[in-house]
Amino acid sequence: xxxxxxxxxxxxxxxxxxxxxxxxxxxxxxxxxxxxxxxxxxxxxxxxxxxxxxxxxxxxxxxxxxxxxxxxxxxxxxxxxxxxxxxxxxxxxxxxxxxxxxxxxxxxxxxxxxxxxxxxxxxxxxxxxxxxxxxxxxxxxxxxxxxxxxxxxxxxxxxxxxxxxxxxxxxxxxxxxxxxxxxxxxxxxxxxxxxxxxxxxxxxxxxxxxxxxxxxxxxxxxxxxxxxxxxxxxxxxxxxxxxxxxxxx
Amino acid sequence: xxxxxxxxxxxxxxxxxxxxxxxxxxxxxxxxxxxxxxxxxxxxxxxxxxxxxxxxxxxxxxxxxxxxxxxxxxxxxxxxxxxxxxxxxxxxxxxxxxxxxxxxxxxxxxxxxxxxxxxxxxxxxxxxxxxxxxxxxxxxxxxxxxxxxxxxxxxxxxxxxxxxxxxxxxxxxxxxxxxxxxxxxxxxxxxxxxxxxxxxxxxxxxxxxxxxxxxxxxxx
Numbered sequence: 386x387x388x389x390x391x392x393x394x395x396x397x398x399x400x401x402x403x404x405x406x407x408x409x410x411x412x413x414x415x416x417x418x419x420x421x422x423x424x425x426x427x428x429x430x431x432x433x434x435x436x437x438x439x440x441x442x443x444x445x446x447x448x449x450x451x452x453x454x455x456x457x458x459x460x461x462x463x464x465x466x467x468x469x470x471x472x473x474x475x476x477x478x479x480x481x482x483x484x485x486x487x488x489x490x491x492x493x494x495x496x497x498x499x500x501x502x503x504x505x506x507x508x509x510x511x512x513x514x515x516x517x518x519x520x521x522x523x524x525x526x527x528x529x530x531x532x533x534x535x536x537x538x539x540x541x542x543x544x545x546x547x548x549x550x551x552x553x554x555x556x557x558x559x560x561x562x563x564x565x566x567x568x569x570x571x572x573x574x575x576x577x578x579x580x581x582x583x584x585x586x587x588x589x590x591x592x593x594x595x596x597x598x599x600x601x602x603x604x605x606x607x608x609x610x611x612x613x614x615x616x617x618x619x620x621x622x623x624x625x626x627x628x629x630x631x632x633x634x
Numbered sequence: 635x636x637x638x639x640x641x642x643x644x645x646x647x648x649x650x651x652x653x654x655x656x657x658x659x660x661x662x663x664x665x666x667x668x669x670x671x672x673x674x675x676x677x678x679x680x681x682x683x684x685x686x687x688x689x690x691x692x693x694x695x696x697x698x699x700x701x702x703x704x705x706x707x708x709x710x711x712x713x714x715x716x717x718x719x720x721x722x723x724x725x726x727x728x729x730x731x732x733x734x735x736x737x738x739x740x741x742x743x744x745x746x747x748x749x750x751x752x753x754x755x756x757x758x759x760x761x762x763x764x765x766x767x768x769x770x771x772x773x774x775x776x777x778x779x780x781x782x783x784x785x786x787x788x789x790x791x792x793x794x795x796x797x798x799x800x801x802x803x804x805x806x807x808x809x810x811x812x813x814x815x816x817x818x819x820x821x822x823x824x825x826x827x828x829x830x831x832x833x834x835x836x837x838x839x840x841x842x843x844x845x846x847x848x849x850x851x852x853x854x
Contacts, residue, residue: 436703439710446713450793457792518804520791523683523701526804599792627702629709634792 436627444631451633453571457598460516466527469519469580471588472602474560474622481558481608485584485592491611494553497544504578504592510534510542513575517598519605520634522623531596533577537570545614553619554595557610562621564597564604565631573598576609601632653842654761659731660839662722665714670778670818672697672711677815679704686809716782736772739765751828758832761845766828774821781814 471477489501514532540547547570553563568574577596578585585591590607597605603623613619624630655663675697682690683701698704726732738744747765750756756764763771787797787807801807829836834843 436706436710439713440706442713443709450790452793455793455795458795518791520804521684522705524680524686524788524808525684623702627706629705634790 440627440629443629447631447633448565448567451565451567451599453567455599457517457573457634460518460528462516462530464528465516465530465581469527469529469589470525472521473558473607475558477588480587482587482591483557483608488592490593490609491555492543492613493611494613494615495546495549496540496614499543502539507534507539507576507578507593510538512578513572514579515573515575515596515598517573517596519598519602521602522628522632530581531575531577531594532579533575533593533596535572536574536576536595537572539576539612540569540614549614550616551614551619553613553615554606554609555611555613556606556608558608560606560608560622561619562604562606562624563619563630564600568597568599568633571597571599599634601634603628604632654845655839655842656725656729656731657842658721658725658729660842662718662725663839665718666722669711669715669718672707673715674815674819676704676707676711680708681812686812712782712785719778719782735763736768736775738768738772744769754831756828756832758835759846760834760838760843770821770825774818774825777814777817777821781811781818784808784811784814787811 473480485504489503490507491501492499511534512532513535514530516528516530518526518528520526536552540552547566549566551563552566552569553561555561564574574595574597577590577594578592580586580589585594590609593609594607595605595609603621620630621628624632675695678691679696679698680701682693682696683704696704698707726736739747743765747756751766756766758764783797784801784807786794787801788804788811791798791804791807798804798807801810829839837843
């Protein structure tokens with residue numbers, strides 16, 4: 386059987402598209418197929434598009450429901466989950482670390498000052514401590530004790546365009562996520578530097594995690610490396626694979 | 635020719651009841667049923683990501699293929715279910731359907747009809763809801779409302795914090811949501827068995843049926 390060798394570069398975009406679809410569908414179950422009642426595999430992109438349209442509708446409804454005044458419940462120190470679980474898209478022994486003294490946060494997009502920030506600069510800003518419930522998209526939850534700089538204070542410091550739609554986060558563990566500006570300005574959205582009484586340990590995202598108690602766990606990036614203010618929809622690691630983008634609590 | 639018709643006949647034609655159940659009930663029933671099945675299958679997928687009981691649902695019974703797919707189906711069907719529910723509840727309250735057809739009967743009527751149902755002899759007239767139906771449908775409506783409310787409370791524990799609080803907090807609300815799902819599945823089993831025992835009700839829920847002449851007076 387002879388087969389013509391296709392030009393790799395020419396088919397690369399198509400390959401990527403197929404790959405992405407295979408990943409989404411890799412484990413599509415019999416139950417799923419039967420529930421689609423005779424929907425053949427080649428019909429599925431239309432089902433997927435319909436689900437994506439509904440997910441964007443769900444995003445809009447969540448944005449309408451969101452209030453910057455409504456606060457997540459805060460708990461007592463005695464209610465903190467011990468130990469607070471490690472969670473990432475990889476195992477704990479694969480956690481990457483950086484030298485805190487050399488770490489810098491890149492600042493980009495619609496801001497007037499794009500100079501990178503050091504940890505010392507963040508330590509010099511007002512800190513806010515809060516014990517809140519982290520809710521995972523899987524359904525489990527755990528109560529933790531984070532403190533750090535309110536993101537709204539930082540955004541004011543770098544002269545961010547607060548009318549922009551999105552704030553995008555990139556991490557040095559190749560994770561990424563993005564949030565709406567209303568949530569970025571919520572008083573409980575903080576750039577966490579500490580967990581409990583100590584600097585954030587590596588398992589919890591050292592040196593910086595964005596803690597957003599009004600959003601599900603996957604919208605709370607750890608190991609932060611850059612922040613960008615933008616009007617272009619940025620997506621995210623899980624969001625690009627099909628998780629709901631707004632992911633609000 | 636038309637003049638020969640008496641005013642009496644005209645008015646009697648006007649009050650002649652239409653097909654039952656009404657089209658609004660039939661349409662919202664099937665949209666609700668489909669979206670409820672999607673909610674259950676995708677809910678089982680989400681449950682499997684972090685089970686609260688020592689078992690998982692078999693993958694063939696779940697919808698979505700993975701957690702992200704399950705969530706996408708769950709939230710898509712949620713809007714459809716809520717829209718059908720709002721139309722049905724509004725219609726049921728305004729048309730008198732709840733008052734007339736679903737208001738639960740007394741315990742004696744329930745006992746009589748349950749006994750008949752268990753002997754597969756439950757009488758069933760189009761346009762008339764027997765005591766078993768009244769009890770089951772009222773019950774499942776309340777359970778469905780609690781399922782939606784508890785679901786909203788675990789989806790939005792901050793924005794709808796008061797609702798989460800009413801359900802006893804996030805963790806308890808999650809278990810209530812699961813328990814209500816279980817009741818709905820139990821209802822589905824009974825409902826489908828009863829509908830298959832009296833197949834004309836299944837036919838009626840699709841095409842509607844004309845009530846028998848004798849019951850026409852009681853309908854209005």
